[in-house]
Amino acid sequence: MNPVHLRVLTNFENARRTGGLDWPLGVCANGHPDRFLVEDPHRRDKMGNQRIGHRCSKCVSLSRARYLWRKRNSGKPMPFDLLLAREKPQRNGSASRILT
Secondary structure, three states: OOHHHOOOOOHHHHHHOOOOOOOOOOEOOOOOEHHHEEEOOOOEOOOOOEOOOEEEHHHHHHHHHHHHHHHHOOOOOOOHHHOOHHHOOOOOOOOOOOOO
Protein backbone atom coordinates (compact mmCIF):
# COMPACT_ATOMS: atom_id res chain seq x y z
CA MET A 1 0.00 0.00 0.00
CA ASN A 2 1.35 3.39 -0.97
CA PRO A 3 0.62 6.04 1.73
CA VAL A 4 0.69 8.76 -0.92
CA HIS A 5 -2.50 7.29 -2.40
CA LEU A 6 -4.41 7.36 0.92
CA ARG A 7 -6.96 10.02 1.83
CA VAL A 8 -8.06 11.03 5.32
CA LEU A 9 -11.85 10.72 5.54
CA THR A 10 -14.39 11.27 8.27
CA ASN A 11 -16.43 8.22 9.31
CA PHE A 12 -19.49 9.75 7.65
CA GLU A 13 -17.75 10.21 4.31
CA ASN A 14 -16.13 6.78 4.52
CA ALA A 15 -19.52 5.14 5.16
CA ARG A 16 -20.89 6.78 2.01
CA ARG A 17 -18.31 4.95 -0.11
CA THR A 18 -19.73 1.45 0.26
CA GLY A 19 -20.05 -1.16 -2.44
CA GLY A 20 -17.82 0.72 -4.85
CA LEU A 21 -20.25 3.63 -4.99
CA ASP A 22 -19.07 7.17 -4.50
CA TRP A 23 -21.66 9.92 -4.55
CA PRO A 24 -21.27 13.64 -3.86
CA LEU A 25 -21.59 15.06 -0.37
CA GLY A 26 -25.00 16.53 0.37
CA VAL A 27 -27.04 13.74 -1.23
CA CYS A 28 -27.87 10.10 -0.49
CA ALA A 29 -26.83 7.25 -2.81
CA ASN A 30 -29.99 7.76 -4.88
CA GLY A 31 -29.53 11.53 -5.19
CA HIS A 32 -31.97 12.75 -2.52
CA PRO A 33 -30.77 15.79 -0.52
CA ASP A 34 -29.37 15.20 2.99
CA ARG A 35 -32.37 16.98 4.51
CA PHE A 36 -34.24 13.67 4.11
CA LEU A 37 -31.75 11.82 6.35
CA VAL A 38 -33.42 10.77 9.60
CA GLU A 39 -32.13 8.84 12.58
CA ASP A 40 -33.04 5.18 12.50
CA PRO A 41 -33.82 4.09 16.09
CA HIS A 42 -34.34 0.45 15.09
CA ARG A 43 -30.74 -0.25 14.08
CA ARG A 44 -28.98 -2.90 16.14
CA ASP A 45 -25.47 -4.28 16.19
CA LYS A 46 -24.67 -8.02 16.22
CA MET A 47 -25.09 -8.16 19.99
CA GLY A 48 -28.57 -6.60 19.79
CA ASN A 49 -27.51 -3.25 21.25
CA GLN A 50 -29.09 -0.14 19.78
CA ARG A 51 -26.79 1.88 17.55
CA ILE A 52 -27.29 5.25 15.96
CA GLY A 53 -27.85 5.07 12.24
CA HIS A 54 -29.32 7.24 9.52
CA ARG A 55 -31.64 6.46 6.65
CA CYS A 56 -32.98 8.52 3.80
CA SER A 57 -36.74 8.80 4.32
CA LYS A 58 -37.31 9.20 0.56
CA CYS A 59 -35.36 5.98 -0.12
CA VAL A 60 -37.36 4.12 2.53
CA SER A 61 -40.69 5.15 0.99
CA LEU A 62 -39.36 4.41 -2.52
CA SER A 63 -38.22 0.97 -1.38
CA ARG A 64 -41.68 0.24 0.06
CA ALA A 65 -43.41 1.44 -3.14
CA ARG A 66 -41.08 -0.73 -5.28
CA TYR A 67 -41.79 -3.77 -3.10
CA LEU A 68 -45.56 -3.31 -3.33
CA TRP A 69 -45.39 -2.70 -7.09
CA ARG A 70 -43.34 -5.88 -7.70
CA LYS A 71 -45.71 -7.87 -5.49
CA ARG A 72 -48.78 -6.70 -7.43
CA ASN A 73 -47.29 -6.58 -10.96
CA SER A 74 -44.87 -9.47 -11.26
CA GLY A 75 -43.24 -9.81 -14.66
CA LYS A 76 -43.99 -6.25 -15.81
CA PRO A 77 -41.22 -3.67 -16.20
CA MET A 78 -40.81 -1.20 -13.34
CA PRO A 79 -42.31 2.28 -13.99
CA PHE A 80 -39.77 5.06 -14.50
CA ASP A 81 -40.77 6.94 -11.32
CA LEU A 82 -39.93 3.86 -9.20
CA LEU A 83 -36.47 3.30 -10.71
CA LEU A 84 -33.40 4.00 -8.59
CA ALA A 85 -30.85 6.51 -9.84
CA ARG A 86 -28.46 3.74 -10.93
CA GLU A 87 -31.25 2.03 -12.94
CA LYS A 88 -32.35 5.07 -14.94
CA PRO A 89 -31.00 5.55 -18.47
CA GLN A 90 -27.64 7.30 -18.63
CA ARG A 91 -27.05 10.50 -20.62
CA ASN A 92 -25.32 8.59 -23.40
CA GLY A 93 -28.52 6.62 -24.08
CA SER A 94 -27.47 3.34 -22.51
CA ALA A 95 -29.34 2.07 -19.50
CA SER A 96 -28.08 0.23 -16.47
CA ARG A 97 -29.71 -3.03 -15.51
CA ILE A 98 -33.45 -2.46 -15.11
CA LEU A 99 -35.15 -4.61 -12.49
CA THR A 100 -38.58 -6.10 -12.95
